[in-house]
Amino acid sequence: MFKVRALARSLSRSGHEVTVVTADLGLENNDFFGMSVERCEWGWKVEEDRINIVYLSTIARYRAMTINPALRAYGRDCVGRFDLVHFYGLYDLFGPTLSYFCRRRGVPYLVEPLGMYRPIDRGFMVKRMWHRGLGEKYLAQASLLVATSEIERDELLQAGIPKSKIVVRFNGIDTETFANRPDRGTFRSKWQISPEEPLVLFLSRLIPRKNADMLIAAFAKACPIKGRLVIAGPEGVPGHTALLKKVAIECGIQSRVIFTGPLYDTDKVAAMVDADVFALPSSYENFANAPAEAIACGVPVIVSDRCGISELVAERAGIVIPPESAALVEALRVLITDRALYGRLKLGCREVSDELDWEVLARQMERAYTQVSHANRK
Numbered sequence: 225m226f227k228v229r230a231l232a233r234s235l236s237r238s239g240h241e242v243t244v245v246t247a248d249l250g251l252e253n254n255d256f257f258g259m260s261v262e263r264c265e266w267g268w269k270v271e272e273d274r275i276n277i278v279y280l281s282t283i284a285r286y287r288a289m290t291i292n293p294a295l296r297a298y299g300r301d302c303v304g305r306f307d308l309v310h311f312y313g314l315y316d317l318f319g320p321t322l323s324y325f326c327r328r329r330g331v332p333y334l335v336e337p338l339g340m341y342r343p344i345d346r347g348f349m350v351k352r353m354w355h356r357g358l359g360e361k362y363l364a365q366a367s368l369l370v371a372t373s374e375i376e377r378d379e380l381l382q383a384g385i386p387k388s389k390i391v392v393r394f395n396g397i398d399t400e401t402f403a404n405r406p407d408r409g410t411f412r413s414k415w416q417i418s419p420e421e422p423l424v425l426f427l428s429r430l431i432p433r434k435n436a437d438m439l440i441a442a443f444a445k446a447c448p449i450k451g452r453l454v455i456a457g458p459e460g461v462p463g464h465t466a467l468l469k470k471v472a473i474e475c476g477i478q479s480r481v482i483f484t485g486p487l488y489d490t491d492k493v494a495a496m497v498d499a500d501v502f503a504l505p506s507s508y509e510n511f512a513n514a515p516a517e518a519i520a521c522g523v524p525v526i527v528s529d530r531c532g533i534s535e536l537v538a539e540r541a542g543i544v545i546p547p548e549s550a551a552l553v554e555a556l557r558v559l560i561t562d563r564a565l566y567g568r569l570k571l572g573c574r575e576v577s578d579e580l581d582w583e584v585l586a587r588q589m590e591r592a593y594t595q596v597s598h599a600n601r602k
Contacts (some may be wrong), residue, residue, distance in 0.1 A: 227582075230396060234586035236274040243306070243317070245298065247290040248279035266294045289316050299325035306366075308596055309333040311570040314340040315351055320358040327365055332600040335590070336361060336370035339510025339532075342379050367596040370589075372511040373532025382496060391592050394536070396435065396512045396582035402520040406490055409500040415454075415482055422451040422560050425499035425523075427487065427514045430468065431460035435528075437471045438549055438559075443506075444475035446556035451480065456495060458486040495523040501559050505547050506531055515542070520577045524569040526555045538573040 232242045261268045267281035280292040295317065303309065303325040313317040314337050326333045340351075354385045363369070369385055371377040371392050380390050409419065417423060424443060428434045436455055443453045459465045465483060472481040488496055496502065502518035504527040509531040516533055519523050525542035527534050538544040541560065545551035559566055578584070 226398065227395060229482075230398065230582040231589060233585050235590070238586070238590065239274070239507070240590075241274045243276045243278065245278045245280065245322070246369060246554060247285075249282060249285070251255055251292075260524055267292075268300050287315075292317070295321050298322075303331055304329040306331055308593055308600075310370075310593075311335045311366075311387055313338045314359065317353070317358075320362045323362050323365065330600070331415065332367040332596045334368045334370055334596065335366045335381075336372075337376070339372065339376055341376070341383060348542075358500050364493040365372075367599065368592060370592070372517045374535055375530070375532045376510050393585055393588050393592070394533075394580060394587045395516065396515055397516050397520045397577065397580045399520065399577070400516065402493060402577075404499050405521065406498055411491075411494040415452075415484070415495075417452050417482075417498075422500050423454065423498060424451065424501045424503055424556065425495055425496065425518070426503055427454075427456040427457065427492065427518075428504060428506070429460035430455070430457050430464045432463045432464065435505045435523075435547055435594060436468050436549070437506060439469045439504055440468060440481060440551060441475055442549055442552040442556060443481075444477045445553045447560065451560070453477070453481045454499070455481060456484040456492075488587040492517070493521065493557045499523050501519045501526060501556065502529070502542075503552070503556070504531060505545065505552050507547050509533070515594075516577075516580055519557050520599055522570055522573045524566060524573065525561050526552065526559065536576050541569055543569075 232244055235242050235587060259272050261279070266276065266278055268279040270277040270450050277300070280294050280298060282292055284291040298539055299322045303322060309322065309326055309331060311323065311333060313319075323333055334585045359455065363385070366389070369380055371380055371390055372395050374599065377390050377392050381387060386601040395585060411417075412419060412423065416570055424447075426436055428438055440453065440455070443451070455468060467480070469483065472478040485496070489560060496518045500522050500523070504512055504515055505526065505528045506512065507528070507530055512527060513528050515525040515531070515537065519537075519541045525537055527542060527544060528547040529544050530547055534544045543555045545555050
């Protein structure tokens with residue numbers, strides 16, 4: 225996970241010793257920091273400078289949940305060495321198991337739900353069972369819960385988590401990746417898009433709540449003659465891409481809507497560099513990393529007020545709207561035609577991008593860790 229890597233690197237540069245414990249999902253995935261791995265009693269390990277990564281051997285997996293025979297032994301033998309533990313995500317066995325040993329050894333821990341506290345897409349029954357059987361004590365005994373937006377903070381408050389136990393820390397962006405961008409025009413050249421045509425980019429998983437169908441229809445109204453809409457991302461629900469293509473045909477703009485499939489690394493950055501507007505009218509996003517990445521490329525964004533990043537975007541790096549068609553049409557029209565507003569928002573992208581630098585966010589986490597450690601000593 226990129227955020228774990230970014231935080232670990234930043235914390236190690238500040239002089240902290242960091243250990244990352246995760247599941248071995250295959251040797252091809254073990255190049256977590258671009259470093260070689262070697263066998264250890266728990267499975268595999270990587271050591272470099274002040275960062276240690278332990279990959280526990282895995283014998284079975286169901287989505288995010290893995291069965292790791294060495295998990296309990298690692299908790300028993302190793303958890304007591306740490307000053308604190310930061311857990312990422314829910315609906316696995318790592319957190320409940322290792323937090324048991326944290327409580328036994330008096331080691332404080334934080335939990336970052338990653339937007340998973342309220343199930344929204346699938347596995348509702350399994351997730352409710354996890355909360356009842358494993359999650360209740362695990363979350364109740366955490367020193368802090370880390371929310372990545374005010375939206376997630378409000379969800380945790382509604383679930384009964386005390387305000388004093390919640391800290392908000394946004395997701396960050398990899399400034400190094402976006403500092404070394406492909407030349408402008410690379411993506412347009414590949415897909416034969418004229419430099420003069422407005423280019424609107426949607427990049428996310430293709431699932432219903434992202435509202436790409438709404439965006440296609442809104443684009444047809446906002447740009448009836450000229451412009452290209454790029455729909456990029458992996459299909460998250462079988463048949464959803466076909467549905468979106470059907471919407472484009474019904475709107476009469478199929479020749480101006482490009483479906484690229486997933487875009488990663490340089491290809492993703494090239495698309496953002498060449499975009500004029502990034503749009504994500506999603507019905508719900510805990511934070512929304514893709515708009516943050518577009519902002520890092522200097523691209524004004526349109527996001528719904530159901531996206532956690534909206535509090536950073538509004539009046540600074542883009543336009544925030546309700547996830548409704550009329551509002552989306554108007555926002556597209558304004559960003560494409562009002563050059564003064566567009567220029568102001570484009571300038572604002574730099575300020576927002578600086579706030580989302582992982583070095584800045586890591587200092588915020590250091591303060592939270594210090595707070596937890598001091599409280600634990602009392």
